[in-house]
Amino acid sequence: MSERKAQHVSDLSDGGDHGYDVVVIGGGAAGLSGALTLGRARRSVLVIDSGRPRNAAAAGVHVYLGREGATPGTLLADGREEVRSYGGRITQGTAVSAERDATGFAVRLADESTVHGKRLLVTTGLVDELPEVPGLAGLWGTDILHCPYCHGWEVRDEAIGILGTGPLAVHQSLMWRQWSENVTLFLHTAPEPSDEEYEQLAARGIAVVDGEVTALEQTDGRLAGVRLAAGTVVPCRALGVAPRWVARAGFLATLGLESAEQVMSGTVIGSYIPCGPTGETAVPGVWVAGNVATPTEQVIGSAAAGARAAGAINADLTAQDTRLAVAARRVGSAFSPEMEREVAERVLSDRRHGL
Template sequence: MSETNQRYDVVVIGGGAAGLSGALALSRARRSVLVIDSGSPRNAPASHVHNYLGREGAPPAELLAIGRAEAADYGARIERGEVVAAEKLADGFRVVREDGSAVGARRLLVTTGLVDELPAVEGLAERWGNEVLHCPYCHGWEVRDRPVGVLAVSPMAVHQALLWRQWTDDVVLFRHEQPDFTDEDYEQLAARGVPVAEGVVAGLEVADDRLTGVRLAGGTVIPREAVVVQPRFTARSAVLETLGLVPTDMVMGDHVVGSYIAADPTGATDVPGVWVAGNVANLMEQVVGAAAAGLKAASMINMDLVTEDTTRAVAKRRAPFSAEAERRVTERVLGDRRHGLQETR
């Protein structure tokens, strides 16, 4: 295994909005910072970032490129790589990459995000981030007034259909393999003009690289230009698990919608010295929220380091008057007296 003597105040694992925001703040606080980025952002399939004040509509890759340049301008080091493990040491952490190289860190900020796990329906994965969507606040405006289908894969399906009805009056809810809805559900859907399509969804219809419809198992195709589906949101927690942090299931009703790493409001985890920010800790966080969480965690990390630096400075200042120093002085004085080298009064 390749070792290195490099040691940073903070190693940031993950180079998305949360990680780069944290790196920027820490670098501006004159901390030595290394960002290790796997290069696989969650929003890579999306064409634009939305609801990010001042950067509305920016391509995700462009936003990250700007963030990397800004953090680097203040001294942050940014490297491509995959972190496979982290080890707690007496004075910090040892961070190991897939190539076997390792670096040291006084603190860790982990912003590895999550993985969207889609149902096994033909065509969903291929159109994900294009016409297959999940968040109306991220993509609702782009499909406003167009035919939208909601694929029921959880007890939240009726809620999803009613929510997307805000952006278009042409919403069809595909019951797929979910249990039948309640009378109250049907009444609400009818009141909002949302029909329910019975039958298992077999796949999506695509023509000229555009979604055209949803195909049921019986062969019926219902024209749609966008499909909404709720993925399972699984935290990228492998590195954190090597430190003993176990993912927590996020449950809505009786349905597990994903997993996350528990932390306090500042991002501090149960492992002292380890903070998390972004989707790895909050499954519902949008890009701007992830950036804000990275900033908050960074400020707390810096304060933690300031406290440690101060404690060390006080100990160093007191060193000449420590018990050990006094013992040495006493022994020297008594020794001088014993050998008649010091005049007594």
Template sequence: MTKYDVIVIGGGAAGLSGAQALVRSRRSVLVVDDGTPRNAPADGVHNFLTRDGVPPQDLYAIGRREVRAYGGDFADGTVTAARRDDDGFTVEVSDGTTYRSRRLLVATGLSDVLPDVPGLADRWGKDVVHCPYCHGWEVRDQAIGVLATSSMALHQVQLFRQLSDDVTLFLHTAPEPTEEQWEELAARGISVVQGKVEQVEVTDDKLRGVRLKGGKVVPRQALAVQTTVRARAGFLTDLGLQATLVEANGLEVGTAIHVDARGATEAPGVFAAGNVTNPMAQVMPSAAAGLMAGAALNYDLIEEETRLAVAARSR
């Protein structure tokens, strides 16, 4: 069995960027990826300088070609387990295949858990969006709704108000705004609808509006939602790693794997980068984090090789 210097788990922006840094340093690298990136439903990647609007799959295809050009290998599948062996790691893929390496770079990203509203998931990544920086320009000047499940929506709705004069906040399951927040909403001309949203209405493959409990439909062309994000990290249990809760302003955002500034986890030899460590990161910072982790991994290997060389020379 080939033993790689590094197995990169996840072939999105972070994983491919890390792999590229490693193969350009003449490291043997295997990238294991299941082909289901978080942003697959989106038409294009945005705020990625020189690649703005490129379809996600096209971006990753370019990355794969570049990594292969430097000698990187790829395997299709989902990693189901990762274990430490005597001198490295063994990784098991969903088809039963196993691979070995000296180090691991985890870049599996995360999954979005959408609010439980019928019809919402079907429009996800189209006219149901979450990030004003990722999708805001595409829904500018439209009738935008913001579906609130927590007070975090008060921040989100102000960001979308920057993009359109017609913005409505649906309180849904969020707590009542404070007096100060009511004043801010009114000052910005943001409409507020109380009561639960029962369903997303679609006509001719386009969002028509949202149906409230009781039957009233409020017309909207786009709907912003808050998701809870979950790190794709269950396979790391045998290495003593698990995702921990991430909060922002006292509210749960999701889960992530903790890393230091280099991308190193608490498990020696295991590094991580991208959304699996930072739920708020977009594609460009995820790619940058992958590059930094790849460089750190290369030097981690150099330090080990230097120690071994010194020991061999002194014998």
């Protein structure tokens, strides 16, 4: 660690009895990026990490400039080390509730301990609720895929199936077609495509198979095919699905923050916590970033959102620090422009003389 970085660390409070400047709830890309930004701003930060990263099963993180193909574990381990190098603290735990206290917020964890922060940055991500097809969950993140930008290159030119579960199944099929000429839409529980949609699928060479999918066929632990209710097995190397994305934010209900429905093209695809451009929520002092706020965000976007929210939080804390400093200065003495000019001139004079 450089001498300059070591000085950053030595100057930071560890929270102590008065809590932290910011408690970050969620230890993924958004949370660690936010914590890193705040640590470099010399704020005391605690990251609460449940240890359940959404992308743990994936072989690599993609479309992340400079870290293309890094394993999710490696990316997070490096991020934790960077946060710690600037004085940030990381603890494993799960938040179960949050309430206001005298200086900000009290966050209660599943082990019944409580941590305190002046501000909260919530980056808990989401839960993927998968369709109920036997064998699906066991292949999630390897051969069962949801995002072509995250996984399409790895299964390019393979036989790719799309499990239809809603009105967006045709859209999903047309998207995956960019990565392979061999795409099959299994209608499963999706509505019948319209005449226009059938024409689009035919024009792109996408096969459409009726009937519900009842099982997945595997060979050596990898997806080999899709079994239909009629008993037919259609060979398949990868299967695109559309899980329901549910925000991990139930603990925010004690603050009055509720999730809203995430809608795409008129279809509800999950839930999220509404926020402003920098992640500010309807509850002053609480910010959100990453998939808990934007379910469709990729890892690099979540990291950027965490940094953006952290900048807004630091600005908010700076404004509060200034208000408190002004109030303390005015105790016992009247403010006047003349007095402030005298103080400013004296400070500048001392600095010029090295005092």
